[in-house]
Amino acid sequence: MLSNVRIERTESPKTKPNPEKLGFGQYFTDHMLLMDYSAEQGWHDPRIVPYAPLTLDPAAMVFHYGQAVFEGLKAYRTAEGGAQLFLPERNAKRLNRSLERMSMPKLEPGVLTEAIQALVGVDQDWIPEAEGTSLYIRPFIIATEAMLGVRASSSYLLAIVMSPVGAYFDGGLKPVDILVEPHDVRAVRGGTGAAKTAANYAGGLKAQAAAKEAGCAQVLWLDALERKYVEEVGSMNVFFRIDGQVYTPVLNGSILEGVTRGAVIELLEDWDVMFTARPLSIQELVQAAANGTLEEAFGTGTAAVISPIGGIRWNGQLYPINGGQVGELSQKLYDTITGIQRGMVRDVYGWTVPAVAEQEELRAGV
Amino acid sequence: MLSNVRIERTESPKTKPNPEKLGFGQYFTDHMLLMDYSAEQGWHDPRIVPYAPLTLDPAAMVFHYGQAVFEGLKAYRTAEGGAQLFLPERNAKRLNRSLERMSMPKLEPGVLTEAIQALVGVDQDWIPEAEGTSLYIRPFIIATEAMLGVRASSSYLLAIVMSPVGAYFDGGLKPVDILVEPHDVRAVRGGTGAAKTAANYAGGLKAQAAAKEAGCAQVLWLDALERKYVEEVGSMNVFFRIDGQVYTPVLNGSILEGVTRGAVIELLEDWDVMFTARPLSIQELVQAAANGTLEEAFGTGTAAVISPIGGIRWNGQLYPINGGQVGELSQKLYDTITGIQRGMVRDVYGWTVPAVAEQEELRAGV
Numbered sequence: 251m252l253s254n255v256r257i258e259r260t261e262s263p264k265t266k267p268n269p270e271k272l273g274f275g276q277y278f279t280d281h282m283l284l285m286d287y288s289a290e291q292g293w294h295d296p297r298i299v300p301y302a303p304l305t306l307d308p309a310a311m312v313f314h315y316g317q318a319v320f321e322g323l324k325a326y327r328t329a330e331g332g333a334q335l336f337l338p339e340r341n342a343k344r345l346n347r348s349l350e351r352m353s354m355p356k357l358e359p360g361v362l363t364e365a366i367q368a369l370v371g372v373d374q375d376w377i378p379e380a381e382g383t384s385l386y387i388r389p390f391i392i393a394t395e396a397m398l399g400v401r402a403s404s405s406y407l408l409a410i411v412m413s414p415v416g417a418y419f420d421g422g423l424k425p426v427d428i429l430v431e432p433h434d435v436r437a438v439r440g441g442t443g444a445a446k447t448a449a450n451y452a453g454g455l456k457a458q459a460a461a462k463e464a465g466c467a468q469v470l471w472l473d474a475l476e477r478k479y480v481e482e483v484g485s486m487n488v489f490f491r492i493d494g495q496v497y498t499p500v501l502n503g504s505i506l507e508g509v510t511r512g513a514v515i516e517l518l519e520d521w522d523v524m525f526t527a528r529p530l531s532i533q534e535l536v537q538a539a540a541n542g543t544l545e546e547a548f549g550t551g552t553a554a555v556i557s558p559i560g561g562i563r564w565n566g567q568l569y570p571i572n573g574g575q576v577g578e579l580s581q582k583l584y585d586t587i588t589g590i591q592r593g594m595v596r597d598v599y600g601w602t603v604p605a606v607a608e609q610e611e612l613r614a615g616v
Numbered sequence: 617m618l619s620n621v622r623i624e625r626t627e628s629p630k631t632k633p634n635p636e637k638l639g640f641g642q643y644f645t646d647h648m649l650l651m652d653y654s655a656e657q658g659w660h661d662p663r664i665v666p667y668a669p670l671t672l673d674p675a676a677m678v679f680h681y682g683q684a685v686f687e688g689l690k691a692y693r694t695a696e697g698g699a700q701l702f703l704p705e706r707n708a709k710r711l712n713r714s715l716e717r718m719s720m721p722k723l724e725p726g727v728l729t730e731a732i733q734a735l736v737g738v739d740q741d742w743i744p745e746a747e748g749t750s751l752y753i754r755p756f757i758i759a760t761e762a763m764l765g766v767r768a769s770s771s772y773l774l775a776i777v778m779s780p781v782g783a784y785f786d787g788g789l790k791p792v793d794i795l796v797e798p799h800d801v802r803a804v805r806g807g808t809g810a811a812k813t814a815a816n817y818a819g820g821l822k823a824q825a826a827a828k829e830a831g832c833a834q835v836l837w838l839d840a841l842e843r844k845y846v847e848e849v850g851s852m853n854v855f856f857r858i859d860g861q862v863y864t865p866v867l868n869g870s871i872l873e874g875v876t877r878g879a880v881i882e883l884l885e886d887w888d889v890m891f892t893a894r895p896l897s898i899q900e901l902v903q904a905a906a907n908g909t910l911e912e913a914f915g916t917g918t919a920a921v922i923s924p925i926g927g928i929r930w931n932g933q934l935y936p937i938n939g940g941q942v943g944e945l946s947q948k949l950y951d952t953i954t955g956i957q958r959g960m961v962r963d964v965y966g967w968t969v970p971a972v973a974e975q976e977e978l979r980a981g982v
């Protein structure tokens with residue numbers, strides 16, 4: 251439970267950006283939420299304050315040893331003008347798993363969702379309305395102790411910032427090609443791959459640039475041990491439909507467990523689609539692409555929801571999938587999940603949660 | 617070449633800490649050096665300013681995606697009252713390799729050493745005198761663009777901070793036990809292990825805590841692929857003397873290439889000690905420890921120089937090395953390297969460089 255969130259409202263609200271040109275993560279709302287951790291006081295002093303720079307000692311451990319974890323989720327405007335979150339408690343649980351892996355202090359259950367609801371309450375007029383748009387919410391926690399010894403920090407800062415974001419695809423889903431990275435790896439068993447930590451991203455930028463050069467939108471990561479099994483695609487989990495059966499790589503300790511991945515699996519099971527999580531070798535996949543049994547492939551993640559894959563580039567060759575067209579299952583998953591998120595499809599799974607706590611709705615006069 | 621370093625001196629110099637109680641990385645000097653990078657201007661505006669907090673947008677990429685690299689080296693007070701650096705150009709080269717791996721912009725040759733010399737010049741009265749003490753220098757570079765897309769930042773900040781540090785061992789070298797980590801790994805081929813980046817450290821804290829619990833001072837990391845070959849010990853490279861021959865793990869893409877490691881190898885070659893860099897399995901090492909042929913083991917790094925290993929704990933068993941005594945070679949390497957660093961042993965290798973540029977020495981009246 252989060253109590254006593256102090257609120258200091260801005261005296262100079264920003265002009266809102268053009269809703270047609272939001273992009274991703276470029277504009278930030280008027281406020282942010284901060285909370286401190288110290289060994290003596292635990293997590294304390296939650297406060298909503300005007301969005302402003304953070305002030306950190308140059309020796310703050312986050313700059314040197316990388317204790318930094320984050321989450322990403324969205325608030326969606328509903329058909330009736332309300333706003334809702336999608337499975338925020340799964341983000342909260344994953345955040346705690348990430349914190350544990352990185353030797354950082356966990357949050358009490360409920361705290362993350364309540365903090366988000368409090369902040370969305372204050373900045374709810376920042377949630378964009380148009381189809382495909384939403385308010386991206388980025389909670390993150392960083393080590394703040396000013397000390398250069400290699401050990402866990404004794405103090406941390408939790409911050410939540412929010413950014414109105416545009417449609418990932420404008421004008422319907424668009425399949426993209428992906429490049430199988432032959433050399434660099436994202437993560438390995440025993441490492442930090444299953445945590446959502448800053449450490450996992452910067453090392454992938456080089457491969458991402460190589461993918462762009464090869465005309466591909468994303469990297470398809472292989473496992474670090476044998477460079478044989480597919481793991482993730484860019485910052486998304488990945489699914490394949492082969493001969494009517496759906497597969498995704500099994501969680502093996504180096505893959506991030508996506509919230510969207512979980513929702514997709516539940517829908518597949520509910521729809522009686524044959525589904526298996528298991529190791530998937532790149533050979534098996536390109537062979538299936540070549541002989542036409544690879545019917546669909548798609549990435550899943552909060553940003554894109556479902557991102558259809560049009561082709562896999564491997565060893566200098568492009569293996570097209572489904573003639574570069576959006577698959578039937580991809581489209582149905584996208585429509586169902588975005589429908590639930592926007593309150594247009596009834597949420598029989600109980601996946602959505604109000605984005606604004608009730609008192610806050612009243613106070614803001616929504 | 618670094619030109620036009622603007623200098624703004626502090627008006628309230630700090631009280632210097634008790635030289636007997638320096639510890640490591642706890643106190644910082646009066647000034648720091650900053651330099652900015654932008655896509656348009658490249659690296660620009662080097663300046664020495666009073667040590668003060670950094671101000672960064674909460675969306676600054678370093679907090680989210682971990683583009684952060686650093687270096688660590690020391691300025692040593694010499695017998696004649698001068699001050700010198702040890703192989704700073706090797707740190708500069710490694711910094712550029714780290715920057716490249718993390719998709720960050722490199723520095724021109726010479727810039728890092730000149731920046732360090734300029735800063736040490738301003739704060740040279742912070743270099744402690746006592747044996748074993750030194751001024752630890754921490755250059756680091758972080759991504760500063762305020763944007764949540766996963767791509768390389770377009771702007772960066774270089775900062776150099778300095779900390780007077782105490783003797784790593786007081787009262788002579790002391791062997792420590794190390795724990796072989798069976799599960800977690802530090803790095804893997806294709807990952808970021810050969811770069812000195814924040815990403816490599818936070819993930820190791822959990823194993824470090826487990827080592828402490830088992831009564832060990834450091835973790836002995838195994839390779840990620842087979843968990844069979846030793847890689848590094850804590851934040852040090854590692855050497856073993858077996859039957860009169862010296863071995864260290866060969867650089868395989870997941871090991872950090874230490875500056876001290878390089879100096880040790882050059883000394884071994886100069887001294888005609890039989891030396892080989894090759895894969896070293898943990899089985900081979902504990903067997904050698906058990907049958908008495910493992911004569912010495914030690915870690916190497918800027919902080920400790922040489923850190924003798926008294927025993928290896930593996931699979932619940934402690935394998936003592938050399939009866940827990942400091943080995944002859946360990947002591948000789950320590951004495952030679954620290955002697956060169958402090959100007960007590962003639963630097964026939966050309967490893968040392970003045971810590972203060974000449975004009976600066978004049979101006980400061982040293």
Ligand SMILES: Cc1ncc(COP(=O)(O)O)c(C=O)c1O
Nearest residue numbers: 485486487506508509510551552
């Ligand atoms: C590496 C990685 N994999 C997968 C995902 C998908 O996770 P989610 O569905 O929770 O957004 C993300 C996050 O967005 C990610 O960063």
Ligand SMILES: Cc1ncc(COP(=O)(O)O)c(C=O)c1O
Nearest residue numbers: 851852853872874875876917918
């Ligand atoms: C992971 C790691 N290995 C080895 C070393 C030793 O390198 P150096 O001798 O340059 O200090 C360091 C740095 O101090 C390190 O962080």
